[in-house]
Amino acid sequence: MSDLKSQINPGKVPKHIAIIMDGNGRWAKQKGMPRVLGHRSGVKSVREVTEAAAQIGVKYLTLYAFSTENWNRPPAEVTALMSLLVETIKGEIRDLNKNGVRLMAIGDIEALPPSTLKTLREGIEKTKDNDRVTLVLALNYSAKWEILCATRRLAEQVKMGALQPFEISEAIFEHELSTHGIPDPELLIRTSGEARLSNFLLWQVAYTELYFTPVFWPDFDRKELFKAILSYQNRERRFGMISEQLP
């Protein structure tokens, strides 16, 4: 493991890693356990990956924790996920502060159950001065929703005469996204063998390196994170150019 870590080039660590944490249910099923225990085990991975990311100098870690589509799951699972979120945030605040982790959220959080929203807001408030790493939780998140919200806000500005349509640039559009101020992820990881984006950060991953692993999220540890980063570091990001043009 320390061997994997030593292979990482500290000068080329992604500033921002986004993760679609998938496979909790299948992990539990494989072990003959209820799905909820898979989600509980997934919290351990969140902890380990956040700490490992902070240690190697990742500045932003965005975790897909609950999609807008996830409301369609059996109600008992949704309730269990919301309780787990409350319990986890409450239980982790001390360690987040100890490790310099700032908590943030993206998504339609106003529509979360009041107790979840309250705890989330407390977590954000209590960690707001930390600056080692920012942990962005995507909660009730949908990329299409986010893009529509941005579009509506810009349309309002145009309607009021504060903005001309030709002035809408990538920078102006990005300013209206919930991730404004955060650099786009250089690396997106999805666990559990699925190879889809599931409505996650569609605008922001326009030029992101994608890494898919069959490992279920509860089994994803620091070693797996380092493997993903090494895979990223072995790729050539050409940005439309040819190899010979790169520095």
Ligand code: IPE
């Ligand atoms: C990801 O694991 C966690 C959430 C979506 C909240 P899943 O619950 O989707 O696990 P699988 O895909 O059913 O195995």
Ligand code: IPE
């Ligand atoms: C995506 O996982 C959302 C999260 C990880 C929170 P899902 O397991 O819900 O995704 P799909 O619906 O199978 O693509």
Ligand code: MG
């Ligand atoms: Mg899944």
